[in-house]
Amino acid sequence: MSALTIRDVHKKFGATEVLKGIGLEIGQGEFTVLVGPSGCGKSTLLNIIAGLEQQSSGSVEIGGRVVNDVAPKDRDIAMVFQSYALYPSMTVRQNITFGMECRNVPKAEQEKALANVARLLQIEPLLGRKPSQLSGGQRQRVAMGRALVRDPLLFLFDEPLSNLDAKLRVEMRMEIKRLHQRIGATIVYVTHDQIEAMTMATRIAVMNQGEIQQFADPDTVYRYPANLFVARFMGSPPMNTVPARLEAADGGPVVVIGAGRPDEVRLRLSGYDAAASFVGREVVLGIRPECIAEGSRMFSNSAGAPIVINAPVEMVEPTGAETILLVRLGGESVLARVAPDVRPAPGAAAPFALDTRRICLFDPQTERLIA
Amino acid sequence: MRERTFTPSRMLIYLVVSLVAAAYLVPLFVVVLNSLRSNEEIAQTSMIGWPQQWAFGNYLTAWSDFCVAQTCAGIRPYMLNSALVTIPATILSTLLGAVAGYAVSLWRFRGDQWIYGIVTLGIFLPQQMRLLPWTIVLRDTGLMDTLTGLVIIHTIQGLSFTTLFCRNYYVAIPPELIKAARVDGAGFFRIFWRIILPLSPPILVVTVIWQFTHIWNEFLYGVTFTTGQQQPVTAALIALSAAVADIPQHGVQSAAVMIAALPTLLIYLIGGKYFVRGLTAGAVK
Numbered sequence: 331m332s333a334l335t336i337r338d339v340h341k342k343f344g345a346t347e348v349l350k351g352i353g354l355e356i357g358q359g360e361f362t363v364l365v366g367p368s369g370c371g372k373s374t375l376l377n378i379i380a381g382l383e384q385q386s387s388g389s390v391e392i393g394g395r396v397v398n399d400v401a402p403k404d405r406d407i408a409m410v411f412q413s414y415a416l417y418p419s420m421t422v423r424q425n426i427t428f429g430m431e432c433r434n435v436p437k438a439e440q441e442k443a444l445a446n447v448a449r450l451l452q453i454e455p456l457l458g459r460k461p462s463q464l465s466g467g468q469r470q471r472v473a474m475g476r477a478l479v480r481d482p483l484l485f486l487f488d489e490p491l492s493n494l495d496a497k498l499r500v501e502m503r504m505e506i507k508r509l510h511q512r513i514g515a516t517i518v519y520v521t522h523d524q525i526e527a528m529t530m531a532t533r534i535a536v537m538n539q540g541e542i543q544q545f546a547d548p549d550t551v552y553r554y555p556a557n558l559f560v561a562r563f564m565g566s567p568p569m570n571t572v573p574a575r576l577e578a579a580d581g582g583p584v585v586v587i588g589a590g591r592p593d594e595v596r597l598r599l600s601g602y603d604a605a606a607s608f609v610g611r612e613v614v615l616g617i618r619p620e621c622i623a624e625g626s627r628m629f630s631n632s633a634g635a636p637i638v639i640n641a642p643v644e645m646v647e648p649t650g651a652e653t654i655l656l657v658r659l660g661g662e663s664v665l666a667r668v669a670p671d672v673r674p675a676p677g678a679a680a681p682f683a684l685d686t687r688r689i690c691l692f693d694p695q696t697e698r699l700i701a
Numbered sequence: 702m703r704e705r706t707f708t709p710s711r712m713l714i715y716l717v718v719s720l721v722a723a724a725y726l727v728p729l730f731v732v733v734l735n736s737l738r739s740n741e742e743i744a745q746t747s748m749i750g751w752p753q754q755w756a757f758g759n760y761l762t763a764w765s766d767f768c769v770a771q772t773c774a775g776i777r778p779y780m781l782n783s784a785l786v787t788i789p790a791t792i793l794s795t796l797l798g799a800v801a802g803y804a805v806s807l808w809r810f811r812g813d814q815w816i817y818g819i820v821t822l823g824i825f826l827p828q829q830m831r832l833l834p835w836t837i838v839l840r841d842t843g844l845m846d847t848l849t850g851l852v853i854i855h856t857i858q859g860l861s862f863t864t865l866f867c868r869n870y871y872v873a874i875p876p877e878l879i880k881a882a883r884v885d886g887a888g889f890f891r892i893f894w895r896i897i898l899p900l901s902p903p904i905l906v907v908t909v910i911w912q913f914t915h916i917w918n919e920f921l922y923g924v925t926f927t928t929g930q931q932q933p934v935t936a937a938l939i940a941l942s943a944a945v946a947d948i949p950q951h952g953v954q955s956a957a958v959m960i961a962a963l964p965t966l967l968i969y970l971i972g973g974k975y976f977v978r979g980l981t982a983g984a985v986k
Contacts, residue, residue, distance in 0.1 A: 382880050403886035415881035419899030428895070432886035476885070 332394070333358045333516040334379065334484055339388030341374055341540075348374050350540040352388070356533075361510050361517045365527040366537035367563070372520045373488055375537070379518060380486055381405050393483040403432070405484075408477035412489040414469045416461035416476075423457040426475050447479045450509075467498045474506075478513075487519040491526065503529055524564045528552065536560045553688065558697040561616045561690065567654065570622075570664035573694070574615035576608045583609050585689065588660025595639060595660040597686050604701035605691050613700065616690035622657065622666035625681025636683040643674045657682065736760070736955035743951045759956035767941065767953050776957050778930065779937035783917055784964075785848050786933055790855035791912040795905060797856070798863020803897050805864070806871040807879050808889070817868065823861030828921055831858070839926060846927050854926070855916045862915075863908050870904035871897065906975040914965045934961045 334356040341349040348371045356362050364372040377383040379390055381402035389398050397405050408429075416425050426447060430440045448454045451471045461469055470490065477485055490506075491499045507530045510517055521527060527534045528548045536543045536551060536559075544556035555561035561569040575589045583602060587595040599605070605613070623629075625638045644663065645656040653673060655666040666682060674680040691700040731749055739756040765775040772778075804810075805817040835854055836845075844850035874897070882892045923936035932940070938961055942954055969976070 377880075380880075380884060382883065402880075402883045407884060409881065409884045411877045411881055413875055413877050415875065415877040417878065417882070417896050419896070428882070428887070429885035432891065476881075 332356060333360070333392070334362075334518065335389075335391040336375075336379070337389045337391075339375070339378060339390065340386045341371070341378065341383070342386045348540050349378075349385070352540075352542060354535060354542070354545060356516065356518065359514045359516055361507075361519065361530055361532045362535060363527040363531035363533075364518065364520045364535050364537055365522065365524055365563075366543075368522055370537040371540040372522075372537050376486055376488055376518065376520045379484070380407055380409055406482045407484045407486055408480050408482040409486040410473050410477050410488065410490045412492055414461075414473040414490075414493075416469055416472055418461055420460075421457065422453065422459055422461070422464070422472050422475075425461070425472055426479050429476065429480060443479050447475045450478065451475050466494055467502065470494060470498075470502060474509075478509075483516065485515050485517045487517065489521055490519075492521070492523070506530060525566060528564070534564075536563060538563070554699060555616070555690065556699055558614060558616075558692050561692070561699075565618060567619050567665045567667075569616045569618050569690070571614050571616045571692070572659070572662040572664060574613055574660075576605060576611060576613050576691070578609045585613070585615055585691070586660070587615060587662055591661055593641075593658075593660060595641075597637065597684065597689065599686060599689065601687070602689075602691065602701045608691065608693070608700055612694050614692040614694050614697070616692060617664065617684070618688060619654065619665040619667040621685035621688050622659075622664060623683050623685075624668040624672045625683050627669075627683040629683070629685040629687075637686055638681050638683050640679045640681050642679045643676055646673060646676055648673065732955045732958055735951050736959050738952050740950050740952045744949060748951065756952055759952045760960065763953045763957035763960055767950075767957065772930070776934055776937055776941070776960060779932055779934040780960065782848060782927075782931065782937075783933040783935070783961075786851045786855065786923075787913055787916045787964075790852045790859065790916050791909055793852070793856040794859030794863050794912050795908045798860055798908060799867045799898070799901060799905065800893060801860065801864040802867025802869075802871050803893050804889075806868045807874060807876060807897070817864070821861050821865050823858060824865065832921070832925060835922070835926070846931050848927075848931060850926055851922060851933070854922055855912075855919065859912050859916070862911060866908050866911070867901070867904055870901070874900065903975060906972050910968055910972045910976050913968050917965050 332355050334354070336352055336354040339349055339352040340347065352371075352375055354362075364375060366372050374383060378385045379392075381397065381400060385398070389396055391397065392405055392407065417428065420428065423444065426444055427440045430443065435443075444457075448457060451474060453468070453471050453475060456464060456468055456472065461472070464472065470493075473490065487506075491502050494502060503526060506519075510530070519526075519530065527536075528551075531548055533545065533547050534551045535545045536556075538559050544551055544560045546554075546556075551560060551564055555564060555569065558571055561571060572587055575586045577584045577586055577589075579598070582598060582600045583605060585597050585599055587597075621629075627636070629636055639659075641657045641659055643655050643657055647654040647656075648670065650670065652670050653668050655668055655674070657664055657666045668682075692698065693700055734750070734752060735743060735748070736759055737755050737757065738750070738752045739754065739759075742753055742756070743750075763775055765777050766773060767775045801820065805813050805820075839845040839850045839854075842850075844853065878896060879892060882896055887895065918935060919933075920935040920939075923933040924939065927933070927936065938954075938957060941957060
């Protein structure tokens with residue numbers, strides 16, 4: 331049974347359409363991340379799922395029940411907000427039990443549920459404090475506790491980590507993931523941070539301009555982005571996308587960057603049968619920075635030696651864990667991700683190994699993935 | 702902290718401020734002094750003068766013996782009338798204004814901005830314009846010449862200000878708080894009672910001071926809609942000064958004025974710091 335089904339949901343604010351026909355089917359126990367740039371409609375969609383906003387058309391089903399006209403409190407959901415939205419005048423204990431109090435849960439049961447959650451989130455020493463006496467990370471925990479204390483069909487998270495500092499964010503990210511693995515809850519999680527999406531999700535829905543661009547597991551979204559938007563949004567640094575030309579050759583098509591130039595780059599592709607109809611036409615070539623590495627690199631599961639080409643280096647950005655290089659390939663600037671100790675001089679040429687098995691080809695007109 | 706030096710420009714500021722303050726305080730000063738002088742002394746010398754003999758008895762006379770209209774019970778019964786009007790009307794208008802302000806600031810419903818606009822329009826209507834409608838209402842409800850009638854008038858008219866005050870305070874509350882409570886299962890009134898009201902003391906203090914002062918000091922409705930024994934103290938003070946055609950009773954009258962002004966003065970002294978703080982609270986957050 332699907333835990334959440336969204337059918338053709340539209341939302342208009344006056345004349346502007348912020349959601350243009352959203353459809354999603356989310357299974358029991360899935361951790362779905364809605365990710366996209368600000369203004370893409372992801373938070374509006376979450377509010378519609380929660381019942382805090384009414385869709386203009388379309389339907390929402392939670393646990394197989396259509397909830398279009400059901401109040402938030404009767405949708406069997408729990409929600410964590412970006413600002414945590416802890417009740418300022420209540421103690422942590424009261425914050426967590428307020429929902430049960432509203433539902434007339436017997437006192438003894440409330441105490442039991444509170445004790446469980448406090449132990450799970452390790453907030454027992456904080457129960458008597460007011461939200462103003464808590465640090466950002468502690469508030470975050472309490473906000474989670476307020477959601478976890480119930481056993482709802484659906485957990486909704488609205489950018490819960492974006493107010494935390496970088497270190498705490500990474501910690502909480504892992505903790506939320508661990509929590510999901512432990513309690514197996516169905517979660518819909520909104521974020522603009524693609525790393526959060528990649529690390530936590532079982533499936534990612536990438537949204538832009540009120541539409542779902544791709545809905546798939548993180549590996550698929552990363553390896554086969556459905557279109558140029560997804561390719562450029564996911565990954566840090568994002569996928570390089572450069573204009574190229576697909577040409578016929580013996581033993582499979584060849585993709586050419588900067589065709590006709592003296593420094594043109596010709597890459598033989600194998601296993602790109604779906605691109606057959608684009609032979610002889612312009613395409614957009616997508617290649618992830620980590621698929622352009624120092625010349626001595628061996629890519630995993632690679633059958634033979636990788637393709638190595640010489641290319642001029644424009645800029646060197648050491649990050650510590652790796653070095654990011656701005657490289658010219660066939661006249662186009664692309665980012666390469668090389669080992670941390672590789673520091674070629676800017677302006678000089680250096681050898682680069684290319685993992686051509688992971689190249690993506692996009693239709694320049696529709697911007698969709700070809701192969 | 703800036704060093705305190707008496708530069709000429711600073712001196713000028715102090716001078717101007719002192720003059721303005723003096724001009725404001727002179728009438729109060731005269732009334733206070735007269736309230737402590739006997740009637741004879743005032744009649745023999747002048748309205749303005751230092752008491753030659755302290756006549757504290759004026760206060761006692763004004764409170765319980767002095768004749769207003771045909772009754773000689775001082776202003777005590779009228780003080781009681783004023784309290785019986787002001788206290789319920791202040792509490793009711795503050796609570797209703799808090800609920801109304803909460804509704805228009807934190808809930809979206811059809812026509813919410815219109816309702817807010819119409820309610821606050823009441824602030825700008827001159828009092829005289831409302832006399833006739835209230836006359837009709839009080840006549841038809843049989844509440845003419847009753848304290849209940851005044852309570853209703855002040856409660857309803859107070860709503861314009863109390864709604865404005867509370868609404869402007871509540872708009873600073875993050876809407877996510879309401880969303881969280883709705884998901885938690887709380888309804889309109891539970892959210893108000895458990896979450897909004899505990900955040901409200903600063904604005905409630907401001908509203909109570911404002912309402913109490915205005916209702917206590919209000920005169921027009923009191924003198925128009927009540928007579929004799931039913932009048933609030935502000936209206937009774939006029940009757941008191943009208944009743945002294947033969948012998949001037951300035952000492953006792955001054956004492957009566959002082960007594961009548963005491964409650965609002967006390968409210969301001971107790972809550973004044975909250976008042977100034979509360980008026981700017983919305984802007985700071």
